[in-house]
Amino acid sequence: TIPENQWAQVVEKKGGPPVYKQISVIKPGPDEVLVKIKYSGVCHTDLHAMKGDWPLPLKLPLVGGHEGAGVVVAKGARAKGIEVGDHAGIKWLNGSCLACEFCETADEPLCAKAQLSGYTVNGTFQQYAIGKATHVSKLPKEVPLDAVAPILCAGITVYKGLKESGARPGQTIAIVGAGGGLGSLAQQYARAMGLRIIAIDGGDEKRDMCLKLGSEVYIDFTKSKDLVGDIKAATHEALGVHAVILLAVSEKPFQQAIEYVRPRGAIVAIGMPANAFLKAPVFETVVKMIEIKGSYVGNRQDGVEAVDFFSRGLIKAPFQTVPLKDLPQVFELMEQGKIAGRYILEIPE
Ligand code: 8ID
Numbered sequence: 380t381i382p383e384n385q386w387a388q389v390v391e392k393k394g395g396p397p398v399y400k401q402i403s404v405i406k407p408g409p410d411e412v413l414v415k416i417k418y419s420g421v422c423h424t425d426l427h428a429m430k431g432d433w434p435l436p437l438k439l440p441l442v443g444g445h446e447g448a449g450v451v452v453a454k455g456a457r458a459k460g461i462e463v464g465d466h467a468g469i470k471w472l473n474g475s476c477l478a479c480e481f482c483e484t485a486d487e488p489l490c491a492k493a494q495l496s497g498y499t500v501n502g503t504f505q506q507y508a509i510g511k512a513t514h515v516s517k518l519p520k521e522v523p524l525d526a527v528a529p530i531l532c533a534g535i536t537v538y539k540g541l542k543e544s545g546a547r548p549g550q551t552i553a554i555v556g557a558g559g560g561l562g563s564l565a566q567q568y569a570r571a572m573g574l575r576i577i578a579i580d581g582g583d584e585k586r587d588m589c590l591k592l593g594s595e596v597y598i599d600f601t602k603s604k605d606l607v608g609d610i611k612a613a614t615h616e617a618l619g620v621h622a623v624i625l626l627a628v629s630e631k632p633f634q635q636a637i638e639y640v641r642p643r644g645a646i647v648a649i650g651m652p653a654n655a656f657l658k659a660p661v662f663e664t665v666v667k668m669i670e671i672k673g674s675y676v677g678n679r680q681d682g683v684e685a686v687d688f689f690s691r692g693l694i695k696a697p698f699q700t701v702p703l704k705d706l707p708q709v710f711e712l713m714e715q716g717k718i719a720g721r722y723i724l725e726i727p728e
């Protein structure tokens with residue numbers, strides 16, 4: 380039976396912190412499902428949301444979270460393709476109009492009417508979360524619900540970003556912010572795709588993790604005296620990397636990437652530091668034929684594929700599990716850049 384009230388982490392004012400309290404359980408609308416969340420990853424986006432970092436209006440009070448894995452416990456009359464009892468994931472893209480040009484061409488993250496879990500609608504830092512039946516990810520039953528949770532945002536996003544980079548098997552990419560949640564998964568997807576990886580982040584804990592996850596080289600941005608030189612030196616004939624995957628939550632690497640990307644290479648912006656700009660010299664961009672682009676989560680099929688890589692045992696990234704009530708402490712560690720890999724919240728029964 381579904382209770383009337385539930386535990387949730389609620390951001391009541393911009394800046395937070397989230398408050399652990401009881402709120403009511405909402406009934407799913409006709410095209411929605413209600414998912415009993417077992418685990419939810421904590422993405423840096425949840426911290427950006429709480430801090431009001433982005434020029435995108437936020438729902439308040441807000442239940443954050445968009446890497447939720449659990450079990451469908453109720454559904455509306457028009458909710459198709461997923462049944463009560465199925466395992467399901469709630470992603471950043473909670474729903475979209477399905478009728479605009481972007482939705483029609485499988486670019487539903489670009490839908491102007493997109494609803495965002497843990498941002499414009501309540502997300503997965505609660506026991507019972509709502510998702511549109513068309514957008515929840517059906518998860519195979521044999522997949523562990525804790526480890527798969529970070530795939531639902533971090534995994535899909537880096538998988539999509541790697542495809543957008545155009546990097547081909549055997550080519551070398553730089554992953555900037557490799558020690559974080561997206562970075563740890565990016566290394567596993569990149570390795571599964573046959574790419575060679577230079578990991579860039581700070582500290583020895585992240586060094587050890589990155590070298591285990593499949594990077595050939597780790598460069599510590601807090602210690603290197605010549606980051607650009609060190610990255611180039613690690614590439615074939617010091618030509619630079621074929622692609623840069625930018626996951627860091629600081630502006631500097633976004634400006635720096637042009638200095639070590641190889642001619643014809645691509646710079647893919649995925650991290651979204653507050654008030655940051657991408658600035659590149661026009662001359663080098665032109666004469667090196669550099670491609671600079673953004674990549675934003677993934678469409679529903681990217682989700683299916685990213686989960687499939689995981690189900691096949693190709694993606695293993697470290698995570699630590701703590702109870703839902705500990706979210707404020709996770710945010711503190713994240714703010715300080717102290718998390719190697721991902722934190723996952725265990726949602727109480
Ligand atoms: O669809 C999207 N584009 C999307 C999806 C999901 C998340 C974008 N994001 C964004 C988040 O909003 C956030 O801005 O990606 C960014 C990274 O999210 P995350 O992986 O969840 O954050 P994290 O675990 O805190 O990792 C960030 C890492 O960056 C490193 C930190 O040490 C940390 O390991 N880092 C920083 I801060 N500055 C760095 C630098 N100068 C750096 N690494 C290298 N060089």
Ligand code: ZN
Binds near residue numbers: 471
């Ligand atoms: Zn996310």
Ligand code: ZN
Binds near residue numbers: 487490492
């Ligand atoms: Zn649409």
